[in-house]
Amino acid sequence: MGILEVKGVNKRFGGLQALGDVNLSVAEQSVHAIIGPNGAGKSTLLNCLVGKLIPDTGSVMFDGQSVLGRKPHEINQMGISRVFQTPEIFADLSVLENVLIPCFARRDGAFRMHAFETVANEGEINDQAEQMLADVNMLEKRNMLAASLSRGDKRRLEMAMCLVQQPKLLLLDEPTAGMARADTNNTIDLLKQIHADRDITMCIIEHDMHVVFSLAQRITVLAQGTPLVEDTPENIKGHPKVREAYLGEAH
Amino acid sequence: MLGLSKKDTRFLLIVIALTLLTPILLQPFPEGSGLAQFNAGYPDLMQRFAIFGIFAIGFNILFGLTGYLSFGHAAFLGVGSYSVVWMYKLLSYNILPGLILAVIVSGIFALAIGYISLRRTGIYFSILTLAFAQMSFNLAYSVLTPLTNGETGLQVYTDDPQILAGENSPTSPHLFGIVMRDNFWQPSVGGWEFTFNYGYYFCAIVAILAFYLSLRIFRSPFGMMLRAIKTNQTRLNYTGLHSRPYTLAAFVISGMYAGLAGGLLAAMDPLAGAERMQWTASGEVVLMTILGGAGTLMGPVLGAGFIKYFENIFSKINDSVLHGWFGWMPDGMEDAIISVSHFFVGKSWHLTLGLLFMLVVIFLPGGLVEGGQRIARMFRRKKTSDSDAEHHPKPAPHVGE
Numbered sequence: 115m116g117i118l119e120v121k122g123v124n125k126r127f128g129g130l131q132a133l134g135d136v137n138l139s140v141a142e143q144s145v146h147a148i149i150g151p152n153g154a155g156k157s158t159l160l161n162c163l164v165g166k167l168i169p170d171t172g173s174v175m176f177d178g179q180s181v182l183g184r185k186p187h188e189i190n191q192m193g194i195s196r197v198f199q200t201p202e203i204f205a206d207l208s209v210l211e212n213v214l215i216p217c218f219a220r221r222d223g224a225f226r227m228h229a230f231e232t233v234a235n236e237g238e239i240n241d242q243a244e245q246m247l248a249d250v251n252m253l254e255k256r257n258m259l260a261a262s263l264s265r266g267d268k269r270r271l272e273m274a275m276c277l278v279q280q281p282k283l284l285l286l287d288e289p290t291a292g293m294a295r296a297d298t299n300n301t302i303d304l305l306k307q308i309h310a311d312r313d314i315t316m317c318i319i320e321h322d323m324h325v326v327f328s329l330a331q332r333i334t335v336l337a338q339g340t341p342l343v344e345d346t347p348e349n350i351k352g353h354p355k356v357r358e359a360y361l362g363e364a365h
Numbered sequence: 366m367l368g369l370s371k372k373d374t375r376f377l378l379i380v381i382a383l384t385l386l387t388p389i390l391l392q393p394f395p396e397g398s399g400l401a402q403f404n405a406g407y408p409d410l411m412q413r414f415a416i417f418g419i420f421a422i423g424f425n426i427l428f429g430l431t432g433y434l435s436f437g438h439a440a441f442l443g444v445g446s447y448s449v450v451w452m453y454k455l456l457s458y459n460i461l462p463g464l465i466l467a468v469i470v471s472g473i474f475a476l477a478i479g480y481i482s483l484r485r486t487g488i489y490f491s492i493l494t495l496a497f498a499q500m501s502f503n504l505a506y507s508v509l510t511p512l513t514n515g516e517t518g519l520q521v522y523t524d525d526p527q528i529l530a531g532e533n534s535p536t537s538p539h540l541f542g543i544v545m546r547d548n549f550w551q552p553s554v555g556g557w558e559f560t561f562n563y564g565y566y567f568c569a570i571v572a573i574l575a576f577y578l579s580l581r582i583f584r585s586p587f588g589m590m591l592r593a594i595k596t597n598q599t600r601l602n603y604t605g606l607h608s609r610p611y612t613l614a615a616f617v618i619s620g621m622y623a624g625l626a627g628g629l630l631a632a633m634d635p636l637a638g639a640e641r642m643q644w645t646a647s648g649e650v651v652l653m654t655i656l657g658g659a660g661t662l663m664g665p666v667l668g669a670g671f672i673k674y675f676e677n678i679f680s681k682i683n684d685s686v687l688h689g690w691f692g693w694m695p696d697g698m699e700d701a702i703i704s705v706s707h708f709f710v711g712k713s714w715h716l717t718l719g720l721l722f723m724l725v726v727i728f729l730p731g732g733l734v735e736g737g738q739r740i741a742r743m744f745r746r747k748k749t750s751d752s753d754a755e756h757h758p759k760p761a762p763h764v765g766e
Contacts, residue, residue: 164603190605202603206596207589215593216604218586224607227614229587232368236586275604 117142117283117315118163123172125158125339132158133169134339140283140332145309145316147326150336151360156319157199159336160287163317164196165189177282187224193282199291201268203275205261209252212260212271213243216279246278250304266297270304277308284308286318290325302328327351335359373580380576380663384569387411388559395556399689402681405674408548408562409633413673415568416629419575421653421665423622426579427615428651429660430588432595436491436647437478437498441471441620443505443642445627447512450519450637453538457530458521460538460545460567460632464625471624472617474501479616483609486598498647505639518638538632540567545633564633571629575622580662582618591615592660623650656725658732667733675718682710 116139125133133155140146150156161167163174165186174181181189190196204212217239222228234240247253250270255263260271269289276284289305290298302325309316309329320326326333326347333350335342337359343350350356369377383390392406405411420442428434448470449463456462482493505513513519521527538545545564552559582588590611593601598608631637640646649672657668687703687710694702709717729735 185607186602187605187607190603196603202597202600204593204596204600207592211589211593214586215589215601215606218590219605222586224605225610227587229582229585229614229618230368231586232370232581232584233586233589234370234584235368275600279605 116140117177118317119173119175120159120163121173121175123159123162123169123174125155125162125167125169132339133162136172136336136339136341138334138341138344140315140317143313143315144331145305145318145329147318147320147330147333148336149320149323149326149333153338154336154359155339156336157287158339160196160285160319163189163285164194190219190279190281191224195276195279195281195284197269197272197276197284197286197289199288201265201272203260203268203272205259207260208256209247209258209260209263209271210240210243210256213246213274213278214239216275217242220279242278246274249277250274266293266300269293269301273304273308277312277314280312281314283315283317286316286320288320288322289318290320290322298322298325301325305329367577368581369584373584376662377577377580381573384415384573385566387414387569388561388565392557392559396558397556402686403678405678406560408546408560408565410673410677411562411565412568412629412633413677414670415565415572416626416633417650417653417669417673418666419568419572419629420623420626420650421657421669422572422575422579423619423626424650425619425654425659425661425665426582426591426622427619428654429665430583430591430595431612431615433483433486433612433616434491434651435482435494435616435619436644436651437494437496437501438619438623438650439642439644439646440478440498440501441475441623442627442630442646443501443637443639444471444474445624445629446631446637446641447505447519448624449628449631450521450635453521453527453631453635454519454525455528457527458535458538458635459529460540460628464628464632467624467628467631468621471627472621474624475617475620476613479613479620483612483616495644495647498642499644502639502642502644505642513637513639516639518636520636538564538635543567568629568633571625575625576662576666583662587611587614595660652722656722656732658734661732661734664732664734671733672718675714679710679714679717680712684711 118138118140120136120138123133123136124131136155136159148156148159158167162169163181165181165184165188168182176192176194179192181192204215214233221239244253244256247256250273252267252270252274255267260268263271290301293301305316306329308314318326318329330347332344333347334344335350335356342355342359343353345353367374388406388411391411392404394400394404420438424435424438445467448467449460452463452466478494478497482490482497485493506515535542535544543563545567546562548560548562550561590601590606594608594611601608627641630641653668653672654665655668656671657666658664684703684707687706688699691699691702707713725732731738
């Protein structure tokens with residue numbers, strides 16, 4: 115039984131069957147990649163996991179509880195954090211404040227009326243956030259405006275914001291999209307290090323085979339909304355069905 | 366001190382000093398001089414500065430921090446005024462019960478309006494709040510006449526019960542016998558005349574408390590969440606935070622500030638009219654906040670002062686005053702200048718204000734506060750021109766500077 119169990123999920127957008135009978139099981143503390151050509155339904159699946167979309171049929175169980183019908187913030191409080199394709203950070207806030215917010219969210223829950231406390235006096239929370247920034251080598255940038263960071267640093271910051279919540283499952287939506295090779299490699303190293311240090315279960319949606327084969331322990335191939343195969347990277351590499359889905363039938 | 370950092374304590378002390386010295390600071394010109402009409406140190410206007418300062422501080426908690434632009438805050442102002450006048454009618458001219466009721470009632474109103482309006486964001490939210498405010502205005506103006514006295518406005522009549530009013534209690538608003546419209550000191554130093562008024566000082570103390578509260582909110586985790594809502598609500602939701610209760614809390618707090626301001630208006634002048642709820646009044650507080658600098662601590666207060674100063678001082682410059690100023694010129698030139706400037710002063714003060722507002726929005730998107738910061742930076746840069754500022758990472762601006 116995996117930490118994340120997706121069973122028989124269907125999702126239609128008008129006449130388009132975006133997801134058709136998707137089954138997926140992500141084992142605890144593994145790195146699981148979901149790959150597939152454009153329009154395969156990868157992002158739709160991810161949006162069903164985080165509460166942005168509700169599947170038409172099927173079930174999504176996380177850690178023994180259903181996530182269906184819950185709002186994004188409730189699902190996050192259950193222990194699922196999400197990294198977006200383009201980094202979603204609080205651009206008008208400082209780097210440190212960006213990390214402080216998830217720290218407060220973890221301690222205080224979805225809402226707390228803490229209007230008479232002072233952020234600067236929350237010693238423990240500040241220590242947590244600074245420690246996290248130190249872990250991703252961004253401590254010296256803590257007073258910078260998040261908007262002024264480079265793209266790679268924004269990604270790093272978003273990762274730090276997710277990790278400081280100590281999630282049980284980290285969902286990554288194309289974490290290296292649009293990056294140069296050097297940045298991609300840095301991100302791969304960062305993710306490897308995170309997995310080694312923290313034993314977090316990761317589920318990666320990715321286009322770039324280089325990233326997938328460097329990180330994943332299990333791979334699910336999605337094509338036209340249905341899972342084609344699920345196997346280890348070694349077996350996926352030469353799989354004829356995968357070649358077919360990616361390169362077309364002529365090859 | 367008071368749970369504030371050293372920098373904020375200094376800031377608060379400066380604000381307190383400026384507020385308490387207002388009757389002196391706003392009388393820079395000696396009586397009888399040609400510029401005396403630019404003096405703003407008379408009680409009526411100073412009270413308005415403090416009251417609309419409170420209104421704008423509260424509005425800024427919603428608009429400045431969360432970015433939700435409410436076009437209906439005047440409704441709460443009106444609710445506050447009506448509450449206070451009703452307390453006069455039922456209990457006595459003591460302002461305290463009325464002010465407490467004003468804050469509570471406007472809070473309940475804000476909770477109801479906010480609960481519905483905050484289901485939408487952006488322009489739809491603004492339109493919803495505008496619709497609610499106009500509904501309140503029309504209710505107050507015609508439908509709820511028994512409660513609001515319609516067009517005439519609500520006021521105290523001699524046959525009102527006033528059950529707590531004693532034999533000798535004052536017949537105008539007072540705080541435990543201290544009559545608001547009385548002056549306690551009117552010194553005359555050289556050519557200068559100063560007026561120290563109970564009403565102003567009461568408003569000033571309330572304004573300082575309101576400012577302190579807003580300072581605490583800005584520095585609190587709650588305030589940080591509100592700023593996070595403005596910059597990226599998606600991320601906030603995926604960080605496990607529910608944005609709706611935060612925005613609703615901000616809406617209710619700012620509604621209570623508006624109710625308090627409305628209550629103080631009635632505490633200075635025991636009248637409440639429906640026009641206080643009209644959309645122009647809602648628009649005015651938006652102008653104040655943007656003109657001064659939305660999202661900064663001091664900005665809205667400056668904006669409020671600026672607009673009220675214009676409304677009361679600039680509007681008094683009529684053609685005869687202009688003739689006095691330009692009388693030394695040759696006749697043809699004098700008439701030409703006066704006929705042009707006629708459009709910008711006196712009754713047409715709105716035109717000047719509009720032009721200034723446009724200039725500020727185009728050239729100083731951060732409002733008057735940004736203007737001040739730029740000037741300060743110019744001086745600072747001269748001092749440290751040798752350091753390579755271009756190549757240093759940009760630190761995040763401190764909220765409220």
